[in-house]
Amino acid sequence: MKRLNPHISIDCVLFGFDFENLHVLLIDRGRYDSDFKNEIVQYALPGDLIYMDEQLDEGAQRVLKDLTGLQNIFMEQFGAFGDPGRLSSESDQRWLKSIRSEPEERVVTIGYYSLVKMHDYIPVASSFARSAVWVPVNEVAELAFDHNILLDKALSALRQTLQTRPIGFNLLPPKFTLSQLQRLYEAIHNRDIDKRNFRRKIIKLGIVTELAEKQEGVAHKPARFFSFDKDRYEELLQEGFENFKL
Amino acid sequence: MKRLNPHISIDCVLFGFDFENLHVLLIDRGRYDSDFKNEIVQYALPGDLIYMDEQLDEGAQRVLKDLTGLQNIFMEQFGAFGDPGRLSSESDQRWLKSIRSEPEERVVTIGYYSLVKMHDYIPVASSFARSAVWVPVNEVAELAFDHNILLDKALSALRQTLQTRPIGFNLLPPKFTLSQLQRLYEAIHNRDIDKRNFRRKIIKLGIVTELAEKQEGVAHKPARFFSFDKDRYEELLQEGFENFKL
DNA sequence: CGAGTTAGTGTAAATCTAACAATAAGTAGG
DNA sequence: CCTACTTATTGTTAGATTTACACTAACTCG
Numbered sequence: 001m002k003r004l005n006p007h008i009s010i011d012c013v014l015f016g017f018d019f020e021n022l023h024v025l026l027i028d029r030g031r032y033d034s035d036f037k038n039e040i041v042q043y044a045l046p047g048d049l050i051y052m053d054e055q056l057d058e059g060a061q062r063v064l065k066d067l068t069g070l071q072n073i074f075m076e077q078f079g080a081f082g083d084p085g086r087l088s089s090e091s092d093q094r095w096l097k098s099i100r101s102e103p104e105e106r107v108v109t110i111g112y113y114s115l116v117k118m119h120d121y122i123p124v125a126s127s128f129a130r131s132a133v134w135v136p137v138n139e140v141a142e143l144a145f146d147h148n149i150l151l152d153k154a155l156s157a158l159r160q161t162l163q164t165r166p167i168g169f170n171l172l173p174p175k176f177t178l179s180q181l182q183r184l185y186e187a188i189h190n191r192d193i194d195k196r197n198f199r200r201k202i203i204k205l206g207i208v209t210e211l212a213e214k215q216e217g218v219a220h221k222p223a224r225f226f227s228f229d230k231d232r233y234e235e236l237l238q239e240g241f242e243n244f245k246l
Numbered sequence: 247m248k249r250l251n252p253h254i255s256i257d258c259v260l261f262g263f264d265f266e267n268l269h270v271l272l273i274d275r276g277r278y279d280s281d282f283k284n285e286i287v288q289y290a291l292p293g294d295l296i297y298m299d300e301q302l303d304e305g306a307q308r309v310l311k312d313l314t315g316l317q318n319i320f321m322e323q324f325g326a327f328g329d330p331g332r333l334s335s336e337s338d339q340r341w342l343k344s345i346r347s348e349p350e351e352r353v354v355t356i357g358y359y360s361l362v363k364m365h366d367y368i369p370v371a372s373s374f375a376r377s378a379v380w381v382p383v384n385e386v387a388e389l390a391f392d393h394n395i396l397l398d399k400a401l402s403a404l405r406q407t408l409q410t411r412p413i414g415f416n417l418l419p420p421k422f423t424l425s426q427l428q429r430l431y432e433a434i435h436n437r438d439i440d441k442r443n444f445r446r447k448i449i450k451l452g453i454v455t456e457l458a459e460k461q462e463g464v465a466h467k468p469a470r471f472f473s474f475d476k477d478r479y480e481e482l483l484q485e486g487f488e489n490f491k492l
Numbered sequence: 493c494g495a496g497t498t499a500g501t502g503t504a505a506a507t508c509t510a511a512c513a514a515t516a517a518g519t520a521g522g
Numbered sequence: 523c524c525t526a527c528t529t530a531t532t533g534t535t536a537g538a539t540t541t542a543c544a545c546t547a548a549c550t551c552g
Contacts, residue, residue, distance in 0.1 A: 007253040008328070008354050052352055056328035080326040080356045082254070082302040106298055108254050110326045110354070179499075196501070197541070220498040221548035245540095425530075442532070443510070466529035467517035491509095 004049040006102050009109040010056065011047030011147065012064045012075060013154035016118030016134050017171045019180055022187040023118055023134040024151060027067055029144060030130035031095050039130075042095065044144035045151065046129065047109060049100075060112040068132040069124035075112035078157035079150075082108035086146045095144070099128050113154040115188075117171045138190075162188060165237065166207070166244050169228040175211060177223035178202065185246055193246055201246065207233045250295040252348050255355040256302065257293030257393065258310045258321060259400035262364030262380050263417045265426060268433040269364055269380040270397060273313055275390060276376035277341050285376075288341065290390035291397065292375065293355060295346075306358040314378040315370035321358035324403035325396075328354035332392045341390070345374050359400040361434075363417045384436075408434060411483065412453070412490050415474040421457060423469035424448065431492055439492055447492065453479045 014025040026043045046067040050059040060075050084106050087096060096103035123132035140151060161167065168184050182198050202208055208226040215222035260271040272289045292313040296305040306321050330352050333342060342349035369378035386397065407413065414430050428444050448454060454472040461468035 005253055005352070007251055050328075053330045055330065056326065056354070059328075077325060080302065080323060082296075082305075082356070084299045084301065106251070108302070108354075108356070110328070177499085194542075195499085196543085199500080201539095215499095215549090217550085218498080219496080219550035221500075223499055423530085440510075440512090441530085442512085445531085446533095447508095461518090461530095463519085464529080465519035466527075467531075469530055 003052045005052050006049065006105045007107055009047055009049045009107050010060045010063050011045045011081075011109050011111050011150055012060055013045055013078075013111060013113040013151055014064065014068075014070070014073065014075070014121075015113065015115040015137070015154075015158060016121065017115065017168075017184055017187060018118040018134075019172075019183065020187070022137045022190075024137050024140060025068060025070075025121075025123060026133060026135050026140070026143070027125060027129035028131040028133070029095060029128060031091075031098065042091065042144050043135070043141070045147045046132070047147075048127075049107070056110055057112075060110075066127050067125065067129040069126060070121050073114050073116060073121070075114040076157070076161070078111045078113050078154050080108055080110050081146055081150060082106075083146065089145075092145055109150075111150050111154060113157060115158060115167065115171065159189060163244055166205070166233075169207070169233070172228075175213065175225040175227055177215065178208075178226060179223060181208075181226075189246070198246065205236070205244070207236065249298045251298050252295065252351045253353055255293055255295045255353050256306045256309050257291045257327075257355050257357050257396055258306055259291055259324075259357060259359040259397055260310065260314075260316070260319065260321070260367075261359065261361040261383070261400075261404060262367065263361065263414075263430055263433060264364040264380075265418075265429065266433070268383045268436075270383050270386060271314060271316075271367075271369060272379060272381050272386070272389070273371060273375035274377040274379070275341060275374060277337075277344065288337065288390050289381070289387070291393045292378070293393075294373075295353070302356055303358075306356075312373050313371070313375040315372060316367045319360050319362060319367070321360040322403070322407070324357045324359050324400050326354055326356050327392055327396060328352075329392065335391075338391055355396075357396050357400060359403060361404060361413065361417065405435060409490055412451070412479075415453070415479070418474075421459065421471040421473055423461065424454075424472060425469060427454075427472075435492070444492060451482070451490070453482065 016023040016025060025046065027046050029042050029044045031040045031042060046064055048063045048066065050056070050063070054062065056077070057075070061071070061073060064073060065071050087093070087107060093103060118134055123134070125132040137155065142148065143151065171184060172180055178199050181202065182193060182195065185198070186193055207229050209229050211225040211227055213225045215225070262269040262271060271292065273292050275288050275290045277286045277288060292310055294309045294312065296302070296309070300308065302323070303321070307317070307319060310319060311317050333339070333353060339349060364380055369380070371378040383401065386394070388394065389397065417430060418426055424445055427448065428439060428441065431444070432439055453475050455475050457471045457473055459471045461471070
């Protein structure tokens with residue numbers, strides 16, 4: 001029988017990209033309000049207490065799976081959040097009382113984040129999550145607990161990581177156009193990037209390979225497809241990218 | 247009466263600079279070996295469980311003070327470490343049994359680091375620390391628990407921070423020479439830096455002001471003193487340094 | 493076949509990086 | 523006084539990188 005650690009939780013900030021915009025996975029932790037006899041929607045990051053004997057990294061994956069059904073997502077830590085009052089707002093306490101045996105216990109949470117191809121991961125809510133949905137990052141409203149703070153930090157961490165390790169190729173199909181790749185970077189950084197400069201820089205890096213194939217059936221000049229050169233990428237990781245700024 | 251949180255600790259990686267080399271503050275957590283009837287030296291980072299109702303940042307300061315007497319040192323988080331087996335080596339367990347009421351409890355630790363002027367902070371061991379000493383980072387041997395891992399991570403974080411926020415001026419006297427400043431950067435990055443390029447870059451940043459005064463009594467050409475332009479520094483922080491690479 | 497849409501391309505100016513060596517100003521010791 | 527020693531100080535050049543900027547190409551749709 002697994003015991004929960006009453007003092008340590010993990011919250012997951014899962015970013016998803018849909019070729020258009022950056023999203024984040026939220027759950028509706030829900031709550032039945034007995035005063036008004038209705039259901040209240042309260043969005044939160046997927047997160048929960050960890051088990052006593054579980055690795056943090058594994059706990060992050062388990063928590064995410066328990067609440068949203070999504071599996072095998074490798075996330076990275078971005079910080080620990082331990083304000084003693086972070087769970088004590090009235091609405092947070094009401095909710096905690098409905099699911100925790102020690103709702104007033106002080107909990108330090110460890111934040112984990114990752115970025116995935118949104119359409120590959122269709123969340124299915126379970127446990128105390130009443131629903132689990134992808135929400136555009138720019139449209140996220142007030143979240144439970146201190147989760148808006150966590151989201152901000154996670155986004156900073158994502159951007160930071162992108163500078164030293166151009167992740168993100170796994171977010172695109174095996175054959176992608178440079179415009180798609182550019183859109184990914186624009187979505188994450190939330191700003192426009194010059195097309196010509198972007199292409200020059202990516203191509204010089206050498207991590208994409210031009211394919212013979214082109215788009216078909218589009219109502220404009222068809223774009224050439226590229227593929228991701230994983231070997232070259234690993235090579236560069238060894239050397240150390242230093243900084244890759246766009 | 248304050249209660250300790252049995253599951254959460256803080257470890258402090260305090261770096262100190264002495265105008266020559268980068269040091270780190272370690273404690274000898276000590277232990278009397280009843281088999282061999284002698285004292286065993288076991289170096290560790292200053293760290294301990296936090297109190298139930300304490301902010302993490304404040305906890306970090308308190309822990310550091312309790313063990314080494316050093317106060318008012320603002321540290322930054324660099325990660326959480328939660329391997330369930332991180333405290334279970336034989337020697338670590340022997341020691342924990344001598345001071346904790348629940349020595350086998352699983353503890354997640356939050357790492358904090360900072361960088362200070364070494365000579366301004368003379369540690370005085372107390373609590374379970376038998377001594378507290380500055381050790382050159384390059385000479386650190388095997389530490390207790392997973393503290394070598396923490397030290398590595400803290401050093402990476404320090405270097406990383408230095409790229410986006412050239413801290414370190416508080417580590418030098420109000421009037422310093424550019425060679426001293428350069429030595430600081432060299433110590434942290436553990437490599438030589440070209441003198442001419444370094445000077446050009448620092449001066450262009452505009453965060454140092456040339457003074458009229460020069461060194462006196464040195465057996466070589468006296469160096470000019472500079473002071474740190476804090477206003478200009480704050481200004482740059484606002485704009486965002488982007489990256490400051492040496 | 494014209495309108496609409498996205499793809500694709502080059503260049504110049506400014507800035508930054510990296511590599512490199514000779515002279516200057518003091519003290520110390522004879 | 524003179525020499526040896528030590529550290530300080532300074533500039534240039536070639537190459538790479540950054541930034542800004544506008545027109546033509548290729549396709550579908552109506």
